[in-house]
Amino acid sequence: MNDRSARKAATRVAILDTAASLFADRGFIAVTTAGIAEAAGISHGLIFAHFPTRDDLIAAVTARFGLLMGSRLHDLAEAQESLRAVLQAHLRTIGEHELLYTRFIAELGLLPAAAQEHFVAMQSVVSHHLFRAAAGEMQSGIIMPIENDLLFNTWAGLLHYYLTNRRLFTTGSSVIASLGERLLTHFLSLIAQKEDHHGRSVHRLRNAYGKG
Amino acid sequence: MNDRSARKAATRVAILDTAASLFADRGFIAVTTAGIAEAAGISHGLIFAHFPTRDDLIAAVTARFGLLMGSRLHDLAEAQESLRAVLQAHLRTIGEHELLYTRFIAELGLLPAAAQEHFVAMQSVVSHHLFRAAAGEMQSGIIMPIENDLLFNTWAGLLHYYLTNRRLFTTGSSVIASLGERLLTHFLSLIAQKEDHHGRSVHRLRNAYGKG
Amino acid sequence: MNDRSARKAATRVAILDTAASLFADRGFIAVTTAGIAEAAGISHGLIFAHFPTRDDLIAAVTARFGLLMGSRLHDLAEAQESLRAVLQAHLRTIGEHELLYTRFIAELGLLPAAAQEHFVAMQSVVSHHLFRAAAGEMQSGIIMPIENDLLFNTWAGLLHYYLTNRRLFTTGSSVIASLGERLLTHFLSLIAQKEDHHGRSVHRLRNAYGKG
């Protein structure tokens, strides 16, 4: 009984793993349920015993991916104080599943509503960590004061742009690996509170001299 | 003969217009060739007399859209000196075809290779104008020195992020109309050469005092 | 153009004919759209160019059958005065399509709503003619006074019972041919105004002697 239940769970995981892998390689639109079944080494009908519809399967893949990414990011980012470290954690988290992540952002609008919601929920975990670290650095004058949504969306937009247009920017298999650090440095320089020629931050100067 | 050729050209334009309109409304994936023919008031088969395959039609729509956008942007941006004015021209150009433009960036990865290339070519027109204006402002110390690709991609990424996730940011029909100005101001503040408490730009100061 | 339209109409008729024939032979439930296409010598997809769904095809078969039966019955029955002649016309009409008619009454409850309505509409044509003839004979005291619905439903029930249970009653291919006359005579004897030993109908006697 326990054995059967374990086998069933294993099959479910196999379907999810196979589907995620095929989605990453060929995209959500191009992958068929029959293709997933064949790649997973199971019968076509069995997929529907686990996921009533193709959309349900996609939603389940998305939900699992969202949880995985969320918890991984949480593990990597929670102990980090600096915004740079948090963003590095973000890059690393995405980098571990770069292809699938890229398919999500490239085809998000075509996915079932439930899947879109799961993906958005995952983004809110990212933004939470980013805001926390950013708040401290804004306070200490390291970065400019920027509204939260613009801060996150600028970073996400930059990252997603490079990911979805990977062919324009890299021949390698990973955008994160080849360009991540450069994007991070660039982003930080954009939002940095600029220092004057004495090496003091404008913010600190302003504080020292009053609102000036 | 001339009449026939004019008639043929008119049909071709009708197909392109109708297809563009349907693509804008329902997306590239959801629109069928039969649907285009019906909406255009022509026979289904005629589409294939003008465009051998569906992919060819999509490529043609994209090419035409790219040219239209490129020339419109050129008209609006060429006389502009300031980066702000160029970016406003960009926003205006997109705003005139926001839905179709958004479909392109949301489904670009699923379009035929030729279409993707046409879209990229259009982007290079934008970047050309942006670089020209940015170069001047970098020179005058108005904006930070930023590598061209990062400058453009940050702007495009920001804009595209808001366009593709429109549901999260606006209930209205136009993201550009409701948020364009805010995005523009935000972007300019990010790349602005920050001034110190004396109101002089760090850049100019640096120039004045040497590399310090 | 006219040629094409004629060809299309011919295809539509071929589909309807083939479907009706297969339905008659194997029943509505057992016949597949692929089977119809194969039997009609056309591609599977073409069926759906003419009838959007299987239910629509069944409804069209039913509608056509109803019209055919209604007009045929009308032709045969309208000149008839006697109830016997009208019922004979009914038998003959059914007899010309006995198998399909039998499938209808045997599987009616499983057919799409539109088909059921078409079949009921056909029955009302039958009842119209039956009522007309019966009214005269009731007036003249040839048959008993019976409420219209009971009159028709008794006849239809009797006939349908023998048709749907044909295996119990005949080994031949036609219930109507082998048993129709017997059922007709039986039905008429049931509803006949019985005459007394003087050869006068009870009805006429009652009129002569008052309500007595």
Next chain:
Amino acid sequence: MNDRSARKAATRVAILDTAASLFADRGFIAVTTAGIAEAAGISHGLIFAHFPTRDDLIAAVTARFGLLMGSRLHDLAEAQESLRAVLQAHLRTIGEHELLYTRFIAELGLLPAAAQEHFVAMQSVVSHHLFRAAAGEMQSGIIMPIENDLLFNTWAGLLHYYLTNRRLFTTGSSVIASLGERLLTHFLSLIAQKEDHHGRSVHRLRNAYGKG
């Protein structure tokens, strides 16, 4: 052992009960073996341990229903002398399982051969009682002389017509309850030996005065 065998029998009954209930509600065609198992609270596979195929299960449901109806009718009808009482017993018997009975007559032609035979066997029990009572009343001149098969089939046809077309005749849940008495009275009036104006039956008159 005994315990195990009792348990097995109980499961078998549970399957039959559940199947009968679902068949009554949704029809034979629409009910799946998985649906029966779920409603019965047993595993899907267990059904096939008791009934090798779905057809076997349907046959078993039919056999049991036939025996139940037959014995119930027997109990209600055996002590009855009058045809009216026997027919009332029939109506009552059907009325106790009207929905399932109606599914049987509406889908009989689609059921496995064994099931059809069981149903026919049940009908012969009904006809047996009907013939017995009718014979007496024919003898006494209360009803017309009618051949047995026509007598029964007229009654069954009438009843089944109203049951299978229930939607046309009643909005209530029971055709028997709302229309049974009316159908019974109508049927008896059809087969009644009509009396003349002296209140004597034609039959008795004929006997008294000779063949006339």
Next chain:
DNA sequence: TATGAATGAGTATTCATTCAT
């Protein structure tokens, strides 16, 4: 040039039945 009927290769989903545990 234009038509639109016809094709045929998919594609998700269903369900009775099997079988290892």
Next chain:
DNA sequence: GATGAATGAATACTCATTCAT
């Protein structure tokens, strides 16, 4: 005896593309 995961054949419906007229 009982479980329920797994099978696999079947089925309605879609759509880009072709081609005779």
